[in-house]
Amino acid sequence: MFPELKNDRFLRALLKQPVDTTPVWMMRQAGRYLPEYRASRANAGDFLSLCKNDAFACEVTLQPLKRYKLDAAILFSDILTIPDAMGLGLYFEAGEGPKFKHAVRSKADVDALPVTTADDLDYVMKAVTTIRHALNGHVPLIGFSGSPWTLATYMVEGGSSKDFRHIKAMMYQTPEVLRALLDKLARSVTEYLNGQILAGAQAIQIFDTWGGILSGPMYQQFSLLYMKQIISGLIREHQGQKIPVIVFTKNGGQWLENMAAAGPDALGLDWTTDIGEARARVGHQVALQGNIDPCVLYADKEVIEREVENVLAGFGHGTGHVFNLGHGIHQFVHPDHPKYLIDAVHRLGAKYHEPQFDDLDALNGLD
Template sequence: MFPELKNDRFLRALLKEPVDTTPVWMMRQAGRYLPEYRQSRATAGDFLSLCKNDAFACEVTLQPLERYDLDAAILFSDILTVPDAMGLGLYFETGEGPKFKHVIRTAADVDALPIAKASDLDYVMKAVTTIRHALNGRVPLIGFSGSPWTLATYMVEGGSSKDFRHIKGMMYSQPEVLHALLNKLAISVTDYLNGQIKAGAQAVQIFDTWGGVLSGPMYQQFSLMYMRQIMDGLIREHEGRKIPVIMFTKNGGQWLENMAATGPDALGLDWTTDMAEARARVGDKVALQGNLDPCVLYADKEVIEREVAAVLEGFGKGSGHVFNLGHGIHQFVDPERPKYLIDAVHELSSPYHETQYDDLDALNNVE
């Protein structure tokens, strides 16, 4: 159905298979720092129109690949498409971010909330298939979703929050209500990600953006438990290939062992977690993705190359590392700077893979 994949470096690294160089992509690599993205968004009219039109979503997904030698593309969409499909009425206020017309605050609100199905988000599935064909096998396509906890924060708060007072109040005073909400979201996200995989996504990432605002016990109960539920229900092989799953909890470095135990193929790391320490703790169980501070991209070429080298050295030799930022690229970054990062990763990482890749070549020659 789809063109043959020409560069599978990203997928191989997630599965800890031999690679020639460390693969690299960037969270939010299609975004406001690119002038071509800003033009596409202006043409579409607004952010949601950009997301809900498969031609526009495809256009902006491919834009960073025209500029940079990236090893993966990521679906252009938004994590809040799921609660929008549940009827909450997503909209965006200029300068204020996402908001919902309807918020979830009571048991009755949760009871009335439908479970979203992949078919309710057909425009996303159409975009995945359109992008996969347009890539023509150049690199793999990543699908994604927000974690149940992260989605719930927006649904209960009504938008972005600094103190999470409504959802944390619910968590401590009405835990059964929050559990019911998170269960509905876990079921919805599982079907949503499986729908993306069936539509053509070759790997998926769960963004637990706000898991790090929880205490340890609360993280286990209200975030990680529902990501485990999703892991248990995901399609892990499709089109004759394994479908790697990446779990990323921002500010979650203290829980890496618990996260690895839920069954992902890789863990995303933000820049507050030391790469060498993370590999020592869980590197034999999972691949690692990350973790350059996005603010490094405000520096000059020499500094960017130095910081890239430090991350590569932290992981060390062997496969199982996907280079990425520790969170999304900032909108005010000069578009020339990411090229320094990406080129440095490919140039500086090959010595970390030489022996391993030579062995692979020898094996292939024997076969």
């Protein structure tokens, strides 16, 4: 059993339940902008060693929570753990990002891949449990995975890409091969995320980082379809608590209605989507997470507070909003600046959760 949760503001907002103020966390909140993170990474030896040691993973997960009044922690790991467990040989080169020793380019390559289970990634499950205990109920813990499409882009390209030529060629020329790969990944991700839930994760986010490079029809067929498959297979309640699911497709604002219909509890928005317009389109179905431009954190305190107010006002009154960046925090941000943002969200957000006259009328049974 885990300690009782003291701050459930984040979970309540995802479920569109009343909160006292807007909750906030930041994608990539544990990362290179923090000097203590850089020290931990140096002690670990390299990035993968940091991820695969539960003590280090716990240490860096908690670092931003010691600096800032965040409303959630997110597991420190990498989206490419599943392809690594499939035997593709993940490694990192300085300045070039992730790479694989073995790219997936043919039907034979796909056929040779296993469907991974939580046991294949037991170091992640151990980290989840370790972090959950270390949090001591302070805030909820988010588990996560990359989407099948996003994982496939790295696997087929052999690493990061600017043009995605190999996976897009596969998509058009041999779509049946890509579908087989995506199905294996969807089954693996479902097992992986359910393992995280059983290990202690209290919410789940699916990162579809590269879904936005697709055309509308291709997004439906090769990205959203497989996220829907995952969502339908996830544990949605554990130990008497609902497990909210967030889907984040970068540059996916044009597909919000389709994404909401796939069954998540919340949609993450990048900064190119107006949050007020998003709420008008799908806010009756799902909560929204986002969506300030991460580069705002390069500005001074007054500018950060102004931009926070703009996002809060854009969403408007009521619950169903989790404040976040529109993508991960940049490594060159000064560590003081996230505090300006987080404190402003809590302070300025409170007025958007005060009862309005119409709300009081409804409570009193008035017309």
